[in-house]
Amino acid sequence: MPAAKNLFAWQTASFYGALFFATGVYLPFFPVWLAGQGLSEPEIGLIIAAPFFIRALFSPTLALLADRFADLNVAAGIYGVFAGIVFACLSFVSGFWPILILSAMAMVFWSALVPIGDAVAIVGVRRHQIDYGRVRLWGSVTFIAANFATAEILRLTSDEGVFRLQTAAFLAGGVVAFFLPRVNLDKAAQKPARLGELLSDPLLRRAVFAGSLILGSHAAYYAFGSIFWREQGFSARTIAALWAYSVVIEVGLFWAAKRLTAWGARRYLIAAGIGALVRWALFPLAIVPPAAFALQTLHSLTFAAAYLGVIMSIGATSAPGHTARLQAGFQLASGVVMAVATVAAGPLFRQNPMLAFWMTALMAAAGLVYACRLRRGMQPHAAT
Numbered sequence: 001m002p003a004a005k006n007l008f009a010w011q012t013a014s015f016y017g018a019l020f021f022a023t024g025v026y027l028p029f030f031p032v033w034l035a036g037q038g039l040s041e042p043e044i045g046l047i048i049a050a051p052f053f054i055r056a057l058f059s060p061t062l063a064l065l066a067d068r069f070a071d072l073n074v075a076a077g078i079y080g081v082f083a084g085i086v087f088a089c090l091s092f093v094s095g096f097w098p099i100l101i102l103s104a105m106a107m108v109f110w111s112a113l114v115p116i117g118d119a120v121a122i123v124g125v126r127r128h129q130i131d132y133g134r135v136r137l138w139g140s141v142t143f144i145a146a147n148f149a150t151a152e153i154l155r156l157t158s159d160e161g162v163f164r165l166q167t168a169a170f171l172a173g174g175v176v177a178f179f180l181p182r183v184n185l186d187k188a189a190q191k192p193a194r195l196g197e198l199l200s201d202p203l204l205r206r207a208v209f210a211g212s213l214i215l216g217s218h219a220a221y222y223a224f225g226s227i228f229w230r231e232q233g234f235s236a237r238t239i240a241a242l243w244a245y246s247v248v249i250e251v252g253l254f255w256a257a258k259r260l261t262a263w264g265a266r267r268y269l270i271a272a273g274i275g276a277l278v279r280w281a282l283f284p285l286a287i288v289p290p291a292a293f294a295l296q297t298l299h300s301l302t303f304a305a306a307y308l309g310v311i312m313s314i315g316a317t318s319a320p321g322h323t324a325r326l327q328a329g330f331q332l333a334s335g336v337v338m339a340v341a342t343v344a345a346g347p348l349f350r351q352n353p354m355l356a357f358w359m360t361a362l363m364a365a366a367g368l369v370y371a372c373r374l375r376r377g378m379q380p381h382a383a384t
Contacts, residue, residue, distance in 0.1 A: 012130070024146025029154065032227060033159045049219075079174070086106040249299050250303055269370075272303075274368060
């Protein structure tokens with residue numbers, strides 16, 4: 001049994017490592033590559049936002065298709081390799097529409113790997129009592145490694161070198177996905193997420209609005225953060241370090257959350273709203289690396305605290321057995337908000353970068369208002 005447990009853990013950890021290495025290349029540096037292709041800021045915003053919109057429509061279909069395979073690892077491998085092949089086709093096209101269509105298709109299939117991996121990992125937790133946190137941590141480690149690897153390639157070669165690394169990372173991730181542990185899910189547990197369930201309870205509705213607005217306020221940062229820093233003269237290494245530092249800080253709060261037992265959903269979301277309001281209001285003013293690093297510390301609040309707050313509110317208000325569906329519904333809702341904000345940020349960034357980030361600061365302020373309307377002491381039910 002220990003051998004089976006260790007093998008399951010290492011296979012799953014390898015998958016997370018490959019998955020988030022590719023994401024660690026894409027998230028900070030794909031917008032930089034897009035800018036190098038001569039695309040405007042509004043066009044970049046649309047390209048980054050498109051996968052969020054399409055995923056909202058096709059995630060249930062991709063999940064259903066994955067269930068048709070004998071084992072989830074086969075579905076994950078096919079999705080990953082297909083994403084890599086489609087992404088590689090970008091080297092043969094130019095212009096807004098071809099890049100939009102191909103990159104959106106690749107990212108929709110790539111993002112479908114996350115719920116598959118989580119589903120497999122949960123089976124390991126139940127069947128072998130693996131430590132999910134330690135397994136998932138490898139994703140954070142490789143995300144950071146990808147940040148610095150991409151920075152070095154960008155420094156030594158060009159934007160095209162980054163593109164080749166991204167393509168290789170997608171293809172390698174697809175191959176690694178084939179080696180996930182072989183599991184099949186209980187079909188009875190795979191009911192689609194319904195936004196109506198999220199919005200029917202007033203408290204949960206406020207938490208979802210708060211969390212979606214706060215997490216969605218990262219839109220300008222994800223689409224244009226690296227471009228903004230590059231315009232300020234930051235080196236590729238510094239940009240990579242800024243992204244890596246934010247992940248380290250994020251992991252730190254997730255780790256410390258075990259000790260913050262008195263914090264309920266309301267307190268987490270209020271802290272996240274305040275942190276996001278301050279972070280995005282000051283972001284375009286932090287034009288030297290020390291100031292940028294100081295603001296990146298707030299990622300522990302703007303992302304980790306917001307996510308924890310919503311998950312705690314779902315656990316506090318949902319019936320036993322419904323938490324997974326509601327979490328999936330929240331991911332859908334927050335993704336749509338992120339997409340809309342990303343599209344809006346493009347023209348604003350082109351006009352003046354301050355306007356894009358101050359728009360997201362207003363989103364954070366709205367999220368803070370909803371967070372303040374939650375009741376105190378919202379903690380997950382023990383039964384869930």
